Amino acid sequence: MDVNVWWLAYPLLGAAVGFFAGLLGVGGGGIMVPMLTSLFLAQGFPQAQVMHLALGTSMAAIVLTSVSSLRAHHRHGAVRWDVVRLITPGILLGTFGGTFIASRVDTVPLAIFFSLFMAYVSAQMLLNIKPKPSRELPGPVGMSAAGLGIGGFSALVAIGGGSLSVPFMSWCNVKMQNAIGTSAAIGLPIAIAGTVGYLVNGWGAPDMPPLTLGFIYLPALVVVAATSMFFAPLGAKLAHRLPVATLKKVFAGVLVLLSAKMLHSLFG
Template sequence: MGIEWLAAYLALGAGVGFFAGLLGVGGGGIMVPMLTTLFAAQGFPREHLVHVALGTSMAAIVITSISSLRAHHAHGAVRWDIVKGITPGVLAGTFGGTFIASRVATAPLAIFFGCFMAYVSVQMILNVKPKPSRELPGPAGLAGVGGVIGGISALVAIGGGSLSVPFMTWCNVKMQNAIGTSAAIGLPIALAGALGYLINGWGAPGLPEWTVGFVNLPALVLVSLVSTFTAPVGAGLAHRLPVATLKKIFAGLLVLLSLKMLHTVLG
């Protein structure tokens, strides 16, 4: 791997960690389109571009989610009763979702990712907050919701926050607890997703060097290494910068990155 790719992965990790800390979002929205573009430029097999980007992103989120979980737990913001109830569904949905994603061709997978990121971006720009109207469902209901959140998360390599936070606030969970609990839910999502992409990509023909399953090890190590240091920087600035405005800028960035990814895959 040349020095230019090393620098690109380190820069990506810095950006992912910074925005994750600043805005409380997962890094998949940035990582997947950027990794797809970088992998294409390095000559990775076209039929595996998005799959390797998704798998590598999921594996990287494992590391960043642990840091986020610990920080929110220290502030007493994690509802562990919700985590306990939703985790079985999250594990099953995410793991099963990787089997679906691995069998979908690169082009439709990229289109689904682009459409979902457009939905997330609109939510950010409009600052959509569902009105609290009900209580949390029972264990079976929580597991079912977890399955849906996990399945979609596997297809787009996110930690699930764009789905779990609105769901919990809709069920009258305080926003601080919804964000903290979503951070905790992100860990089983990432673990199940990374394992699923590892298994489904095992033995796939034509994978590049240093790629295990659908996880590219150099990208994983370099992105995770830097994001661990830049996430606290972003978190510190979150209390001093106009986060509402920054979220709108970030939403625009997600749209541009998704369009770039679609151009790379379809163009």
């Protein structure tokens, strides 16, 4: 297929990622990873590396979108910076360490793990699962342990951590508005640590396509990130006019279908 087709596919992907991020307040990894995996396979990239390239490229793209999201929530006073300070050391260590695990797992098992995690995220959305508040936030040691777990899982599936950190903070009696805003702030260290980790682990990997930096494919990163930042404000504006509860259910179905398509591409 002509190379110009991919320059069309990447901005369309970025538009979808940005729109849903603004509309539903979700990170783009659930869309980016399966779509990039399928696109990379179609471009003839080595199957052994496509999942790692998709994860690394998604993490790098999330850096820019997380900055925008953090600023918006901070302006509304929704970020609990005391929580951010306590959890960030564990987040950085867990995310960076998680990239070392991901880089040593073969593409197919990694894709299966990603798909199962997306099924969990989709179930959260479809059933509107929220843990009952039952306790206070733990101390520094407990917060570091929570950060390790959230960061590690986030690195393995290239997400900003919201599907884990929001339920954790809600369980610890943090108001939902603050849990969402604080999760947006936590997404930045997750994205930075994950990007550095995938860059380091992919450095010098064999049979990599041109224009890669570690496990980051630069053309996809630049185009997807640029278009997603443009479409995120549009999604945010429409969030107050469209039936978001219904759209979340549609989005959950889309995540499952994209993951299934990715698995079909790999096994096919």
